[in-house]
Amino acid sequence: MGESLRGGVIGAGVFGGYHARQYARLDGAVLSAVFDRHPDRAAAVAMPLGGRAFTDLAEFLDAVDVVTVASPATCHAEHALAALKAGKPVYVEKPIAVSLADAEKVRAAAAARGLALACGHQERVVFRAMGLLDIPEQPLFLEALRHGPPSERSRDVSAVLDLMVHDLDLALAMSSAEPVTAESEGERGAGGVWDVIRSEVTFEDGFTARFDVSRRAPERRRRMKVVYPSGEVEIDFVTREFRNTTPFALNRDFADTPAARDPLGASVQGFLQAVRGEAPRPVVTAEEAIRALDLALAVEQALEDAA
Template identity: 30%
Template sequence: MKPLRLAVIGAGHLGRIHARLLKQLEEVEDVQLVAIVDPVEANRTAVAAEFGAMPLASHEELYSLVDAAVLAAPTNLHYPLGIDLLNHGLHLLIEKPLAPNTEEADLLVKQAKAKRRVLQVGHVERFNPALAVVQPYVARPKFIEAARASTYTFRSIDVGVVLDLMIHDIDVVLSLVRSKVVQVQALGLAVFGPHEDIAHARLTFENGCVANLSASRCSFEPTRKMSIYAEAAYAQVDFGACQAKIVRPSEELLSRLFDVQGSSPELQADVRENLFSTYLPLEEIQVERGNAILDELTDFLTSIRSRRSPVVCGSQGRDAVAVAERVLAKIAAHRWTGAQEGPVGPLATPASSVLRGPEWAKVDEQTPAPAAPPVAPTPARRKAS
C-alpha cells in the first residue's frame, strides 16, 4: 500500500504540533510528512528542517506532491486555501473553526462532497478522553455550563474569543444535545483590539435543554471545564486536567420520595454526613490520558483509507460556525446603556481621548481634548440558517 503523503499548511504553534505528531505517526502508520507550507521563510524552514520535510512558500506547489493536508493557517484563509485544495483533490483536516462564517463553511462542505474528499474539522475536545468517559451517563442533557479561559497568547487574534475558544464548547454541546438551537442570548467585551476577548452566551434548544457558555482569553487563570446535568446523572469534565466526576442521585431522590420539609433532625444529620456517599454518590472516573490531537490525526488517516466520515465532519464544523455566528450577531447588537446613541457591540465604552503618541501623554489640560469619535456599530453579519 502506498504511503499517504501529507503536508502541513501553516508553521505556527498548531502547525508545528501537527508536523511533530505526523512525523511520529510515520513510525506506526503508512504515512509520509512531505512538506511544510508557510509564506514566512524563517517559519517554514525551521519547522521543515526539524521534521525532515520540504519547505514550500505556497500551497499551490503541493498539488502533485501530497494526498492530504492539515490546514493550520489563520481563520480568514481557511476558505480560500481550503476550496483550492479541495478543487485539486486533496483530503483536508482544517483547524477550528472551519471558516469565519456560515456561507464559506457551506461552500467548503459542498465542495468536499462534490469531490468525494474527507473534510475533517479540528474540534479536538471531541477526542478528549475525559469527555468520552462521561458520555454514557449524560444522555439527553437538560442543562450544560461551560467555562473556557486562557491568558492572552497573541494567537488567533484575527478573530474574537467566540471563534477562538468558545467554538470548542459550542461543538461539544451540539454533539451532546442533538437538537436545534431556537434562541441565542449573548454579550461580549473587547479588551485588546476590535474583537471580543470575553464572551458569555446562553443557548436554548428545541428539546428544552439550555447551555450557558463563557469564554475569555485575558483571564488570570486558565480553565477548560464543563458541567452536564442529565436525567439521571450530573457530570463534571475538566478538559485541561483530563479528569471526570459523576454524581448519580439515589433512587429515593430520583423518585421524589425524599421529604425535605418533613425530615427529622436525625435524617437531616444523616444527609449532611452521607450526602456524597448515599444520597448523591460522587464518583471520580478513571481517565486514561492520551493525546487528543494525535487521536484526531489518526482518525483523519483512517477516514481517508476507509472512506468513512470522520468523528468531526465538515457538516458538524459548519453547524458550530452557524451557532457562533448567531452568538456574534447578538454581541454586535448589544446596547450597554439602553440608549439609542450609546455604545453597541463588544466596545462597551467610547474611544479614549488620550493621545496615543510615542510618549503616551495625556492631552495638556489647557488644551481642549478632541471629542471622542462616535462608536460605529459592528457591521451586520449574515444571519445563520
C-alpha cells in the same frame, strides 16, 4: 498498509507545528511539506521532520497526498478550497471557515470530488474517551467555562471562534435538539475584537447551555458541568477532578487514556483512516463543523446586538 501518505501542512504557526509532528510520527504517513508565506517559518517546521518548505501553494500541493489547513482562521476556507480543488483530502483546523457561505463551499467542494474532509474539533475525542457522548439521556443544563491568559494566537477572530466554538460543538454533540436562541454579553480587547464572552443558548427541547470564555484571564481554567434527569457530571479539566452522580458508567480516569493524552493525534489518525477507507467518516465531519460555526456566528451576532 501500502505506501505512506505524504502529509502537507498549510501554516507554520504553533498549530501547524503540532500537525506536522503528527504526520511525522503516525504510522502510514510522513511529513512531506509545509507551506507558509514566510520561508524561514516554513523551513523551521518542515526541515527537522524531514519535510520540505514551500512558499508557492501550487508547488506545495503537488508534493503532498493529504493536507492539513492550520493557517489563520480567516484563511481556512481559501486554503481548504485550493487543496480540495487540487484533489487532496483535507483536515481543516477549527473553525472550518468564518462564514457559513464559505463553509458550505468547502463542504460542497469535498462532496463533489468524493474527498475526505475533517475538522479539528478534536475535543470530541476526549469526551468519547470519557463516555460522555454515549449517555442515553438528553441534557437539561450545561455550564462551560474556558479561560486562558492573553496570547497573540488567533487574534484574527473573536474568542467565540477561537475558544467557545469547542464547547458549542460539544453541546451540539451531546444534545439531539436544535438551538433556537442565543443571548450574549462581552468585552472587546485590542482592535475591537471580542475577548471576554458570556452566552446562554436555549435549545428547542428546553436544554439550556451557558458558556463563559476569556482570553484575558490571569490563569488557565477549564470546567464543565452537565445536568441530566438522573444526575450530574462535573469535570475540572485542569485539576482532573471528576464528579458523576448519574447511573451511567463514565471513565473518571479518562485523562490517562491514549486518546485523551493525545486528542489531536487520534483526530488526525481518524482523518487518515477515512482517507484510506478504513473508517466511514472522520472524527468530526464538515456538517458537524458547520453546525458549530452556525451557532458560533449566532453568539457573535447576539454580542453585536447587545453592544
